[in-house]
Amino acid sequence: MKRIYFLIPNIDIARDIVEELTQSDIDEKHIHIISKEGTQLEALPEATLLQKTDFISGLERGVAIGGTTGLLAGLATLVLPGGIALSGGAILACAAAGAGVGSWLGSMIALDVPNTRHKEFEEAISQGKLLMLLDVPNEKLSSIETTVIRHYPEAVLEKVETSLL
Structure with missing residues (x-):
C-alpha cells in the first residue's frame, strides 16, 4: 500500500474528490482528511487519532x-x-x-504529539486547506494520481510514501 498526500483548497473540492474516488472503487475507510481545528467536514472522512498523531x-x-x-x-x-x-x-x-x-x-x-509526517503541511492546514491522505494499492497508485490531478487541478500532489497500514 502507498499513502498519497494531496493538499485540497476547500471542502467542496474535497467532497467531489471523495465522491469520485469511492465511485472508482476506493473504499472510504482508505481516505483520511486532516483540517484546521474547528472546520466542519460534514460527511467527509475525517482522519482518526492514528493518522493525526505519532x-x-x-x-x-x-x-x-x-x-x-x-x-x-x-x-x-x-x-x-x-x-x-x-x-x-x-x-x-x-x-x-x-x-x-x-x-x-x-x-x-x-497521542498528544502531532504526526511528524504532517509537519510540512501545518502552515497550509492552518490557512484552511485540507490534507487528504489516500491509502491505495501499489497497482492503483498511478491511476488515482492521474484521476485526481486531471479532474481537480486545484489539488496539489505533495508526496507519496509507503503506508504503515
Whole structure:
C-alpha cells in the first residue's frame, strides 16, 4: 500500500474528490482528511487519532526502549552481588514486561504529539486547506494520481510514501 498526500483548497473540492474516488472503487475507510481545528467536514472522512498523531512511532519507540530496559534490568540481577539468580526465562519475562510498559507509555505520550509526517503541511492546514491522505494499492497508485490531478487541478500532489497500514 502507498499513502498519497494531496493538499485540497476547500471542502467542496474535497467532497467531489471523495465522491469520485469511492465511485472508482476506493473504499472510504482508505481516505483520511486532516483540517484546521474547528472546520466542519460534514460527511467527509475525517482522519482518526492514528493518522493525526505519532501513536505508531511512539508505540515502536516504547517497545524498543522498554524492552531494552527490561532486558538490562534482568541481566543486571545476574551480575550484581547479592542479586537474585534468574533463569533465561525470567530475563526474557523482564524484557517482555519492559516492552509492554514501554509500549503503553510511549503510545499514551504520542497521542498528544502531532504526526511528524504532517509537519510540512501545518502552515497550509492552518490557512484552511485540507490534507487528504489516500491509502491505495501499489497497482492503483498511478491511476488515482492521474484521476485526481486531471479532474481537480486545484489539488496539489505533495508526496507519496509507503503506508504503515
